Each structure stands twice: as C-alpha cells, then as structure tokens.
Amino acid sequence: MTALLETRELGRAFGALQAVTDVTLAVEPGELRAIIGPNGAGKTTLFHLISGLLPPSAGRVVFRGEDVTALGAPARCRRGLSRTFQITSIFPELSVLENVRIAVQLKAGGNFRLLGGRAQLDASERRARESLAFLGLEGRADELASTLPHGDQRLLEIAMAVAQEPELLLLDEPTQGLSPEDTTATVGVIRQIAKARHLTILLVEHDMDVVFDLADRITVLHFGRVIAEGAPSDIRANAEVQQAYLGTVA
C-alpha cells in the first residue's frame, strides 16, 4: 500500500534554531496517527510544514503520490488536506453555520460568483448542516461563532475541516484547553469521524491518555527529531520516550 502522506528528511530552521530536523514519516490511508512530544518538540512546526503554512528549509512533502513541497497551503487544501489549529481559528463574527458553509464553498469553488449564486449557497449550506449535525452543533447553527463556549468552538473548527471532505485531516491538539468531560467527548467524536468517513487523521496531541486511546500508530518527536515510532503499546514501553518526557518535566 502506498502512503497517503509522506515527509522525506523534512527540516525547518528559524535562524539558528533548528525546530524540525530530518523528519521522515509515512501515513497510510485510513490510519489514525498521533504525533507526540514534549513542549517545543516541533510538533506544530511540523504541522505547518505539512499543511503548507510554512515552507521547509529542507526535505520534501509528498501527498497522494504528488510532491507538494512547492505548493502553498491553499493548493494543498484543495488537494484534500484540511486542518485545524492549536489555538482555535474560526470566523468569530460569522454564524456557526456560515463558518462551516464557507469552508465548503472555498473548497468546492465558484467563489467568484459576484452576484446571485443562490443555488450554490444552498448546496453548500446543506453540506454544512450535515457536518454540524455530525458534530452535534446543529442546534447552534444560527449563533455567532464567537459566542460559543470554548469546547464548542473546538468542535466547530473540526466541523469546518470535516465538511471539506478531505483525504487527510490534520488536528492540532484538538483537546487543547478542554475540561476532562469535553476531552472525552471530543475523543469520541474523532473516533466516530475516522470510522464513519474513512478519514485518515494525523493529530498532534499533548494529552497522553487521548493519544494512547485513539491512535493506531504514534510518532514521537523530541527536539525536532523522530525518536520513536510504533503502536501505542510499543511507545508506552519505549525507554527513550520515557526519558524524553521525564527529562523535560523538571
């Protein structure tokens, strides 16, 4: 089976700081892969390199067999790579429904219809409502996104990405700042999405319980390098991983 996403010796330096070094990984279709690592391990930088928000200083990104290294974030999204952000990134003064609808519209095209476009708006709205219902947000469709509680805003961001029907969903710390109950709910939702939509998911996570609960495979980053990769049980038993975590928790 060929990998859906591959990174080859991917690296990124910010001045003298080498945030990501030599990261080579392959995500298979249908896989739920987690990237973990202590603070400052380069997880979010790696995500930006994969989604195209940052250009790499070394290496390649290959998505669905195509070298997408030179493409920007918009082009990668249109090829089937949707993402969420560590710090919730939504359209605050638009309605919950419009947040998701615009995600559908931007991916689908026809964005330069200057007048009219009623049928197009209706079609994207239907898909947006499906996605909202899937995440249990249909009751809040008409509220302003900024008025949602934090947990629902996190879910809204996932709804936007899911509504784009991507091949690969990148989730950057989906449980960031959530209460234990919301975390459990979100984990359930992610599992459900993966199953119902046959999505390949790559997620960055801080919460170890979430990761060991969800992931098929885990990649461990430390100081920008991959120090281990394997099934959750292997990672749990890995001495180097334990040391990396214990070493930073002073």
Added chain:
Amino acid sequence: MRGRWLGALALVALAVAPWALARHQLSLLTDLLIFGLFALSLDLIMGYTGMVSFGHAAYFGLGAYGSALVLIHFEQPIPVALLAGALLAGVIAVPVGWFSTRAREIYFAMLTLAFAQLLYTVAYKWRDLTGGSDGIAGVPKTTLYWGGPSVAGPHAFYAVVAVSVVLSLIVCRALVASPFGRALQAIRENERRFISLGRDPRVFKLTVFVIAATFAGLAGALFAPFRGFASPEVMFWVLSGQGLMMVITGGIGTLVGPIIGAMVFILIQEILSSYTEHWMIFTGAIFVLMVIFLPGGLVGTARRLATRA
C-alpha cells in the same frame, strides 16, 4: 421586515424630493447622495473585507476627471461619461491594488495613501490634460442619451444621481450576499483560516478593491458635471480621511449606513460652517463622541436598539 419598510420609505422620500424641496435644498441632497455613493464604495473594502484604504479619494478624483474630459472634449451623453469615469478609476485600481494587497493592515493603508498622493500629484502637474491646480471648469451636464433630453436642469440631474446611487446600493447589496461577498467577510474575520481552507485571499482582495474603486469612480463621475468642475482637491487625502469618517459615522459593514453617514457628516459641516469658521473643531468633537457613544455607527446603533425593543 422593518428594514424593508424603511427602505421603501426612503425610496418614496427620494422620489418626492424634487417637489418637496427648494432648489438649493435639492442641490444639497444631490451632493449628499454623491458622497453617499463614495462612502458606500469604501464600505465594500473597509467594512466587508477589513481593508482600510487611506487613498480612496484617488478613485473619486479619477472618476471626476474621466467624466469631465469626456463631457468637455467629446460632449457625450451623461451615461457615457459615468461609464468612462468609473472605468478609468477601476483600471487604475488594478495596478495599485496589485501592489497594495501584498501588504496588510497599516501597511496596506500606507500604500493606498502613497499611491493616492502620487495620482494627486499627477493630476496637479499634468497641466495640459487636467488643467493643473485650476482643474477643469465648465463641465457640461449633457443629455440622457444621443439626441435625448437634456439633464442640465436641477431636477433632471438629481434624478440621474438618485437612480445611480440607488442602483449602486442594490448591486452592492447583492455583491456582499453572493458567494464572493461571503468569502470577503471570511477574509475580514480570519485571513489565516481562509488560507488554510483552500484559497489565496489576494485575488479576492484585488477584485473587491477594483470594484470599490469603480463605484468611487462612478461617484466622482457624477460629481464633475454636477459641480461643473474637476480639480486636484477631490483626489486629496483629506477626502480619503473624510470617507473613513463617513463610513464609521454611518455604520461600518452596513452599506446603507455609510450613505447615511456621508449625509450626516456633510450636513453637520454645512450647518456648522454657516455659524463659525472654526467648524472643524465641532465636527471633530462630534465625531469623537459618536465613536465613543455610538459604536457601530448610526445604523449599527439603530439596529441594536431595534432588536432590543
């Protein structure tokens, strides 16, 4: 629903104005409508896309010169002059927008200001074409179409302006509700999110910048025959700044608000300047108070009160 009634009421008021108002009042109303259109066009980029342009007067001025030149040298009917003015503004906005939209926020504002001052200088220095600091005087109000009735009378020209402004408002309202308009609002709300949802915002920004400039050009193209002249002052940064104040006074991102804002802004100026030469102190103070006590402008505040009631 209430909004629809108010809209209908405003249309009726515009329709009966020529009979209800004295000649100088109708002339003032024509003026208000022209600047209302100018403020409306600025709201497209400022209110709906979140791009604060500090050089919007340049396109008003280009429209004025374009229309003045067509009317003076070719004596074409008014619609041709309006088209020429609007197109000239839109065409010049393409390169300016192409450069300016590479920057964001304050840098975008500074670039638009720099380009506007550059265009102002061209209008000021290119004496052969623009008449330099004297501008172009004696711009005629020609006819409605070739061999058609004259629009030189105050009633007829008022009708041309009122119809142009109402049609522009209708088109702009459709524009902001279209898929394109919705995308603009998403850019305003969160550009980074927009990018990661699959589109490059620059093309959208450039397009709306050109559209806004075209409508500003239309306003300028109405202004030149109405006042009978086009001069560098209408391209000066002071008018760009006043445009921002009109939009904020009326209600940013409401389209109809900036039209009302322009009217209120100019009316206050008219009234105060007939009492004191220091009127700017008072308009400044009124503006400060409005921003503090009426966030969302006149229309934004009215809507808030209406939903609360």
